[in-house]
Amino acid sequence: MTIQWFPGHMTRARRQIQDKLKLIDIVIELLDARVPISSRNPMIDEILRDKPRLIVLNKSDLADSRTTEQWIAAFAEQGHACIAVDSSTGTRVNEIPVRARAILHAMIERQIAKGIKPRAVRGLIVGIPNVGKSTLINRLAGRNIAATGDRPGVTKGQQWIKVGTEMELLDTPGILWPKFEDQIVGYRLAMTGAIREQVLNVEDIAFFAVKVLVKRYWPTIAERFGVETPPKDIEDADEIVRVMEDIGRKRGCLISGGRVDLEKTSGIILRELRAGKLGRISLEGPDDL
Structure with a gap:
């Protein structure tokens, strides 16, 4: 069986992300800790180019902890900062702004050296459908702002959300890519619920x-x-x-x-x-x- 799912709003979301990149300091790439490869959109590197990035392995409470530690080490070897969180319970979620500012330390220091008061860090959260973006944003914001659901495709638009005084986040709809070159990826995403069951x-x-x-x-x-x-x-x-x-x-x-x-x-x-x-x-x- 060939698994494909690329609704029109995902095409629009990709275009909107590209339009907003000039406003963004750091990208928070949200992956499913159970399937970090399969939940990583191969178009993201092309879209984001050289933007600083923090990889967040969400739903870590559902994943094998030993395997998750192996993934964190693997991403570190690739030069990517990575943290495992559970947005549903809030485990380690509050470390995300701290890690983001650490990645942007050089930029912040340059602003201070120029006598500029550092503004709030602007982050862009990206990830495939049903990976937990909206739940994570609500945890970070401390209130229910982003719509959540246990099905993919809940978030349809973009919105800026304040996280305390030191970070602002831009939520975006989940984006799948138009064709799964490796059908195993499609099956793994289907297993975790990232693709609507109606098409399966x-x-x-x-x-x-x-x-x-x-x-x-x-x-x-x-x-x-x-x-x-x-x-x-x-x-x-x-x-x-x-x-x-x-x-x-x-x-x-x-x-x-x-x-x-x-x-x-x-x-x-x-x-x-x-x-x-x-x-x-x-x-x-x-x-x-």
């Missing part, structure tokens, strides 16, 4: 999810769903379907003739994965680069 085949996404989870976190799957027999070969499609059917039986997803309702089973698997009920799971690591 839920069973295909769940099949891919089970294959990944069996490979990386079999004990977790076995415990959560009560599945006792791992697949003999994770590359064998029939074996992955057999695991899905085992999960369906354990959850009572049966239809006439005692057959498993794979669509209903798939929905359960994806909902529990996205809600963190399977534990802290990372779907890709730096070695996947």
